[in-house]
Amino acid sequence: MLAKRIIPCLDVDKGRVVKGKKFQNIQDVADPVSLAKKYNEDGADELVFYDITASNETRNIFIDVVEQVAAEVAIPFTVGGGIRAIDDFHKVLRAGADKVSINSAAVDNPRLIQEAAWKFGSQCVVLSIDAKENKDGNWTVYTNGGRIDTGLDALEWAKRGEELGAGEIVINAIDTDGEKNGYNLSLTKAIAQSVNIPIVASGGAGKLEHFQDVLQPDVADAALAASVFHYNEISVSQLKQLLAENGVPVRKRRVTPWN
Amino acid sequence: MIAIVDYGAGNIKSLQFALKKLNMHSCVTTDATQIRNSDAIILPGVGAFKDAINELQQSGLATTLKEEVSNGKxxxxxxxxxxxxxxxxxxxxxxxxxxxxxxxxxxMNDTVKVPHMGWNTLTKHRNSPLLKDTVEEEYVYFVHSYAVQDYQQNTLVSSTNYGGIVPAIVQQDNVIGMQFHPEKSGEAGLQLLRNFKELIG
Structure with missing residues (x-):
């Protein structure tokens, strides 16, 4: 049976993992490679690395991080941040990333989804959507780290992304991000009903139960979180044990090391 | 030396890193001579079937691969x-x-989400040295939208279930296929690659 995935997310700034609240108050946390190894040992199913600065000066540092992570952990990982062109896809995939996440760049140029899917396959094109509820009770897409309201309807954008060839959607609820009061279940569910590709829920994990709620059959296929893992509030192994006890299908990590 | 055939497909680096962990020497190559001189060949791949087969045909590597397989490699x-x-x-x-x-x-059957993405379990169909030191219901990482059908039952070593039976490990003599990514399947995947290493001898 296909397992629900637990995905720690690592925001990387100049080679360090950082965590901010609501895209602000950024604090230094740890070395990305050692954190990746730790999460792998704890049983994380995948990892996500975002290059949050994504400037030309720091790009090579980030590519080095990607390559070091690929050398150290044998689980899949997604890379995002600063991906604007096919060549950016090529660089991170060549460095050892499995999937590439695009957000603002896809809104500016939806053809990027299509071109990347043709060239590298849908399986590595992840459409990341930052959404916020508007006054009419619908969800709109925001770009540039939650700063710009595009006016695009989040459900329509998810469908469009699937049609263009995205292989997975990360849905990040701006309102719940960093609040630790739980994922936005109604938003995640609405997106899941709009498309037939895997959905990763993001934003709001604070307690073990939050993961359980969002990993119910009709909601998300995977749950992404950052600070609860980085600050050791929840361990991935403890979380997966609880999920298993509560009937959520999760991968049990092999106890015997391969060596 | 293991020749990893480079036909422009995605993430080969992770495969190289996994082989390195297992002390398996590998080279990424498009050179027919290097492929002929190798101890074994790995054909990796993500991306589009059409691009991959065109590249293999046009470069002549398709012929090299078939020759090497008929030589028992x-x-x-x-x-x-x-x-x-x-x-x-x-x-x-x-x-x-x-x-x-x-x-x-x-x-793949679209009664389930496509791509089939994530960790799914292996069910054994027949004994094979490829499964040495693996457990029943071993989790490995899949990511694909197309799957093999109309295959010969006796080639099926392991399958997974996703909207029906999906061939996961197949083997016919010296030709071995894995639909999932062993290089991305943690310890389970490394064990499968180690078993491949032992098959090469």
Missing amino acids: KLLGICLGMQLFYENSYEDGVWEGLGLLKGNVKK
Whole structure:
């Protein structure tokens, strides 16, 4: 049976993992490679690395991080941040990333989804959507780290992304991000009903139960979180044990090391 | 030396890193001589079937691979690399594959989400040295939208279940395919690659 995935997310700034609240108050946390190894040992199913600065000066540092992570952990990982062109896809995939996440760049140029899917396959094109509820009770897409309201309807954008060839959607609820009061279940569910590709829920994990709620059959296929893992509030192994006890299908990590 | 055939497909680096962990020397190559001189061949792959088979045909590597297989050399295909072994693929058209194994590659059943993405379990269909030191229901990482159908039952080593039975490990003599990514499947995947290493001898 296909397992629900637990995905720690690592925001990387100049080679360090950082965590901010609501895209602000950024604090230094740890070395990305050692954190990746730790999460792998704890049983994380995948990892996500975002290059949050994504400037030309720091790009090579980030590519080095990607390559070091690929050398150290044998689980899949997604890379995002600063991906604007096919060549950016090529660089991170060549460095050892499995999937590439695009957000603002896809809104500016939806053809990027299509071109990347043709060239590298849908399986590595992840459409990341930052959404916020508007006054009419619908969800709109925001770009540039939650700063710009595009006016695009989040459900329509998810469908469009699937049609263009995205292989997975990360849905990040701006309102719940960093609040630790739980994922936005109604938003995640609405997106899941709009498309037939895997959905990763993001934003709001604070307690073990939050993961359980969002990993119910009709909601998300995977749950992404950052600070609860980085600050050791929840361990991935403890979380997966609880999920298993509560009937959520999760991968049990092999106890015997391969060596 | 293991030759990893480079036909422009995605993430080869992770495969190289995994082989390195297992002390398996590898080179990424498009050179027919280097492939002929290798101890075994790995055909990796993500991306489109059409691009991959065109690249293999035009470069002449398709012929090299078939010759090496008929000489008895072990060939491991991973993900799209495995799909290329079959007769035809129906991915955005109809494309002739290498024809090393009988069967076709078709879009997965859309009663489930496609791509099939994530960790799924292996169910054993027959004994094979490839499964040495693995457990029942071992989790491995899949990511694909097309799957092998119309295959010969006796080639099926392990399957997974996703909207029906999906061939996960296939073997016919020296031709071995893995639909999932062993290089991305943690310790379980490394064990499977180690078993491949032992098969090479």
